[in-house]
Amino acid sequence: MSGTYLGMPAFPVAAGEAVHNTTLRGNLRHATHTIRDKRARAVAELDDWQQLRAAGKQIKDDVLRHLDHYLVRLEEAVTAAGGTVHWAVDADEANRIVTDLVRATGETEVVKVKSMATQEIGLNEALAEAGISAYETDLAELIVQLGDDLPSHILVPAIHRNRSEIRDIFNEAMGRWGRPAPEGLSDSPAELAEAARLHLREKFLRAKVGISGANFMIAETGTLVVVESEGNGRMCLTLPETLISVVGIEKVLPSWQDLEVFLQLLPRSSTAERMNPYTSTWTGTTDEDGPRAFHLVLVDNGRTDTLADEVGRQALRCIRCSACLNVCPVYERAGGHAYGSAYPGPIGAILTPQLRGMDTAIDASLPYASSLCGACYEVCPVAIDIPEVLVHLRERVVQGGEVTRAGNRVTLRPAKGHAAERAAMRAARWTLDHPAALRAGQRLASRTRRFHPSRLPGPGKAWTDTRDVPSVPAESFRDWWRRTRGPGTAGAGNSSDSGSTESREGTK
Amino acid sequence: MSTREQVLGRIRRALADAPRGTAPARGAVDRDYLRVHGRRDAAQTADLLAENLADYRAIVHRATGEELPGRLAGLLAARGARRVVVPPGLPERWLSAVQDVERVADSAALTARELDAVDSVVTGCAVAIAETGTIVLDAGPDQGRRRITLVPDHHVVVVRVPEQVVDSVPQALERLDPVRPLTWISGPSATSDIELDRVEGVHGPRTLEVVLVTD
Numbered sequence: 001m002s003g004t005y006l007g008m009p010a011f012p013v014a015a016g017e018a019v020h021n022t023t024l025r026g027n028l029r030h031a032t033h034t035i036r037d038k039r040a041r042a043v044a045e046l047d048d049w050q051q052l053r054a055a056g057k058q059i060k061d062d063v064l065r066h067l068d069h070y071l072v073r074l075e076e077a078v079t080a081a082g083g084t085v086h087w088a089v090d091a092d093e094a095n096r097i098v099t100d101l102v103r104a105t106g107e108t109e110v111v112k113v114k115s116m117a118t119q120e121i122g123l124n125e126a127l128a129e130a131g132i133s134a135y136e137t138d139l140a141e142l143i144v145q146l147g148d149d150l151p152s153h154i155l156v157p158a159i160h161r162n163r164s165e166i167r168d169i170f171n172e173a174m175g176r177w178g179r180p181a182p183e184g185l186s187d188s189p190a191e192l193a194e195a196a197r198l199h200l201r202e203k204f205l206r207a208k209v210g211i212s213g214a215n216f217m218i219a220e221t222g223t224l225v226v227v228e229s230e231g232n233g234r235m236c237l238t239l240p241e242t243l244i245s246v247v248g249i250e251k252v253l254p255s256w257q258d259l260e261v262f263l264q265l266l267p268r269s270s271t272a273e274r275m276n277p278y279t280s281t282w283t284g285t286t287d288e289d290g291p292r293a294f295h296l297v298l299v300d301n302g303r304t305d306t307l308a309d310e311v312g313r314q315a316l317r318c319i320r321c322s323a324c325l326n327v328c329p330v331y332e333r334a335g336g337h338a339y340g341s342a343y344p345g346p347i348g349a350i351l352t353p354q355l356r357g358m359d360t361a362i363d364a365s366l367p368y369a370s371s372l373c374g375a376c377y378e379v380c381p382v383a384i385d386i387p388e389v390l391v392h393l394r395e396r397v398v399q400g401g402e403v404t405r406a407g408n409r410v411t412l413r414p415a416k417g418h419a420a421e422r423a424a425m426r427a428a429r430w431t432l433d434h435p436a437a438l439r440a441g442q443r444l445a446s447r448t449r450r451f452h453p454s455r456l457p458g459p460g461k462a463w464t465d466t467r468d469v470p471s472v473p474a475e476s477f478r479d480w481w482r483r484t485r486g487p488g489t490a491g492a493g494n495s496s497d498s499g500s501t502e503s504r505e506g507t508k
Numbered sequence: 509m510s511t512r513e514q515v516l517g518r519i520r521r522a523l524a525d526a527p528r529g530t531a532p533a534r535g536a537v538d539r540d541y542l543r544v545h546g547r548r549d550a551a552q553t554a555d556l557l558a559e560n561l562a563d564y565r566a567i568v569h570r571a572t573g574e575e576l577p578g579r580l581a582g583l584l585a586a587r588g589a590r591r592v593v594v595p596p597g598l599p600e601r602w603l604s605a606v607q608d609v610e611r612v613a614d615s616a617a618l619t620a621r622e623l624d625a626v627d628s629v630v631t632g633c634a635v636a637i638a639e640t641g642t643i644v645l646d647a648g649p650d651q652g653r654r655r656i657t658l659v660p661d662h663h664v665v666v667v668r669v670p671e672q673v674v675d676s677v678p679q680a681l682e683r684l685d686p687v688r689p690l691t692w693i694s695g696p697s698a699t700s701d702i703e704l705d706r707v708e709g710v711h712g713p714r715t716l717e718v719v720l721v722t723d
């Protein structure tokens with residue numbers, strides 16, 4: 001695979017390019033609007049949605065506050081049930097552990113369940129370097145893998161591809177990976193799915209090693225949970241002899257009972273279903289049913305650094321439902337690739353810079369990849385205040401401050417003009433060029449207004465101190481607005497300034 | 509320092525701001541969400557189960573205990589099933605009317621490839637959830653290993669009404685034992701990965717038939 005996020009342009013550049021790709025925008029728009037509307041109906045079926053959402057938030061906050069305690073409990077329970085627990089501080093270590101585990105089986109092929117964590121750490125690439133072929137078995141991940149592409153959505157990674165593109169990818173690439181696409185393959189979804197079934201069944205039936213993530217891990221019982229639709233997850237979890245699950249440390253839940261909250265929140269937020277077609281739970285190993293060996297690799301990779309940030313740590317509540325992507329006006333136009341990480345959309349904009357740090361141009365630009373309209377917060381089943389974290393991270397980019405990197409407290413210097421500032425300006429310009437997004441929320445009106453005019457003099461001064469060539473003179477927000485938008489648009493500025501609190505509904 | 513100690517140490521330092529005792533106090537979670545959505549009697553709950561299963565493209569049948577053997581035989585015949593995999597603890601009587609069908613016993617020796625050559629599987633279940641249209645299998649004797657309900661393309665599952673039917677997800681979890689491997693099934697395998705058009709049966713069974721049996 002040549003697809004990689006490294007060296008990608010910063011968000012505004014990547015987004016700027018994506019906005020001009022009309023196929024991509026068409027595919028994305030259709031998909032996000034469809035899921036968005038379905039989700040709203042599925043959620044409306046439950047009268048107690050807000051109570052479930054509050055409980056989901058509280059359970060996750062309790063987990064984060066006592067994460068060490070719950071992880072130790074989990075380790076005990078998994079071990080007692082016949083599993084082996086491994087700990088990895090970063091991506092390299094996690095990849096090394098998995099590679100060694102696969103090597104120990106003597107196998108050179110593994111089948112994989114769709115997993116954000118393995119995407120995040122670049123496991124497939126690491127395995128390939130070690131001469132191990134990792135086959136993605138989720139249909140969308142297969143499309144991405146065969147197309148030598150990158151996922152662009154948490155739930156539907158190939159959301160940016162339409163049916164004829166998929167047919168071409170199958171015709172062109174399936175033969176190189178195993179069973180070729182059938183002759184005369186049409187672009188009907190049923191035929192495409194059948195081609196994938198035949199292609200992958202070959203792999204499932206001979207697979208000796210399966211690799212998965214997990215949606216939840218239960219500390220009390222040592223149970224892991226995978227939620228899916230196609231059955232490829234079940235195949236990977238039950239047919240191989242060895243199962244390796246790679247899971248972020250924040251995925252732990254205290255008790256079996258807590259699943260009653262998350263198995264109600266996740267499917268409705270994610271696929272807009274009452275329940276997803278398949279959920280598998282397993283506790284260690286079971287005699288003669290499923291894998292004989294089970295390994296759990298607990299991955300930190302920036303999560304403890306994120307935990308150290310009192311505002312930013314709420315991003316670790318995320319259950320990867322993707323609801324925030326589907327309502328985000330910026331995601332809809334920019335597409336998932338522009339975010340330059342496994343986590344696109346609003347959650348990616350706050351999670352990625354925290355997991356990876358904000359040293360690169362793209363990571364420093366991500367907190368600006370939003371119009372702050374607040375729609376993401378409204379739909380989030382664990383009530384992550386994404387706009388709050390975005391503003392907090394912008395402050396870090398511009399003003400610097402204390403952060404934790406690889407477990408150590410370090411003081412971040414204010415960004416040296418260029419990257420962050422350009423990012424800020426371009427992101428702002430994008431927003432201002434899209435009045436619908438601009439009008440979309442009270443949060444935009446209140447938070448950015450509070451942020452820009454009142455704080456600009458502070459960071460503005462810092463910029464002048466540290467910047468080599470001042471390319472943008474320090475000026476008031478109002479002046480900047482007039483200059484960049486022209487005199488004819490003054491009215492728009494006034495109306496957004498006085499944006500009412502009700503207008504948050506305007507994103508629909 | 510081991511990686512484990514390193515990660516745990518980082519967590520403890522990261523939480524230096526958070527006042528906490530040695531063990532968490534779970535009282536912080538408000539469980540004021542509903543145990544059941546709506547009010548129904550047992551018959552209405554079964555109806556809701558049937559409705560939600562059908563909504564996710566499962567095929568729902570009803571039968572009395574007496575009718576069950578004939579019904580199961582009919583379903584397998586209609587499908588043209590030649591080979592059927594059967595869990596060890598499936599009640600003998602259930603398949604007593606089945607003729608001209610080779611029964612394949614679920615055993616650890618059965619390879620995935622052999623299983624792939626089987627047409628259908630008949631099982632019981634652990635519990636069924638009306639509000640979500642979900643059947644839960646817990647690998648009990650009448651359900652067998654997880655893979656037998658996965659590899660064959662046709663799954664017939666028998667749900668005893670009312671004793672195996674609950675209203676909601678919270679009620680189901682109370683009844684289930686996390687030590688057993690569980691499979692929750694809501695309709696047949698499905699994907700919406702291609703332009704969000706739903707297609708059934710990508711990897712798991714394409715056809716799920718549910719027989720609600722009342723005595």
Ligand code: SF4
Binds near residue numbers: 319325347382
């Ligand atoms: S941030 Fe919230 S809405 Fe977005 S993916 Fe995570 S849980 Fe879902």
